[in-house]
Amino acid sequence: MSLKKAIFIIICVLLIDQISKIYIKTHFELDETVPVFSWFKIVFVENEGMAWGTKLSDVFSFISDKSAKLILTLFRIVAVTAIGFWLVDVIKKEKTKLLIFAIALIFSGALGNIIDSVFYGVLFNDSVMEVATFLPEDGGYANVFHGNVVDMLHFPLWSGVLPEWIPFLGGKYISFFDPVFNVADMAISTGIGILIVFNKRAFKDTIKTDTIFQESHNNPV
Template identity: 70%
Template sequence: MSLKKSFFLIVVILLIDQVSKVYVKTHFMLHESVAIFSWFKIYFIENDGMAWGTKLSDFTTFISDRSAKVILTLFRVVAIFGIGYWLYDATKKQGSKILIIAIALIFAGALGNIIDSVFYGVLFDDSISQVATFLPETGGYDTLLYGRVVDMLYFPLIEVDLPQWVPFYGGKRFNFFEPVFNVADMAISTGFIMLIVFNKKAFSKRTDI
């Protein structure tokens, strides 16, 4: 698979990711949701940390949330250059199609979330109790590097009230699948799953491109 084809795949994923995020950001208030099916909802939340809403400052006591946010964003920026070089090197060495597609998916997903983290703070105003505006006259909700990642895909496949006899969680509401994510997250996860499941094929050299 050529670098040109992998670049096309990256552009397509980025467009879908960013269009979906901008649409949700400019049409939904924070925590607003719309049920598409009983098992699928568009549920708008924002994440300023790592996966599942975790923050770097959750693991340290000497780093503030804002400092941790900058560190995480800068780490992501550096990492994207490394992934980009990996993709270039894989195509140059005629790596397997599975490997190149997987790296392209990871690159596109990482770049999609980096765009949110770096720019969304200055491109949009806040979404709390209002629908955000793109390029508001009064300025964005924060500065560069302090943007929050937009998540909206929610799949509550199972929602039940657990019986009282269940240890520790009896009487509580159980949701599966509870995390809310976006297209970029899907691309990253798919890329990593491909590398794990098709490990031997991914890292075997192929002669056809």
């Protein structure tokens, strides 16, 4: 796969991700819910931290919420930069299309969430009890690098009380699937899933090259 095709994939994911987020941000109040099907809802939430809403300040109590948010955003920028270099490298080395596609998905998803973290705080005002305005006159709800990631996709596929015979969880009320996520999260998860499930196929050229190198090293001419 060429660099142009990879960039096209990245742009498509970013456009879908950002258009959906901006629409939700400018049309929904925080925590507003719109049922689409019994198993699918649009729910506007904002994620201040990492996956599942976990904050660095929850893990390290000596770090303030503001500092934790800045550290997380900077880490994301470093991570997406590394992923970008990896993507360019595998394209130059003409690795498998599946590997390039997966990395492009991961890169676009990570970049989509970084845009929220870096810019949304200054581009929008607060969404609590109101619909946010784009470029508000009174300024945004946070400083640059301190924005929240917009999530909206919720799939409550099943909920109920588990049978008593199930170890540890028997008799407890369970709701699956609770997390609310966005298009960028889907891209990241899909890319990682491809690398895990189709690992041998994705890294086929890499494995072949490493084997040839090892054989030539062990059997010098």
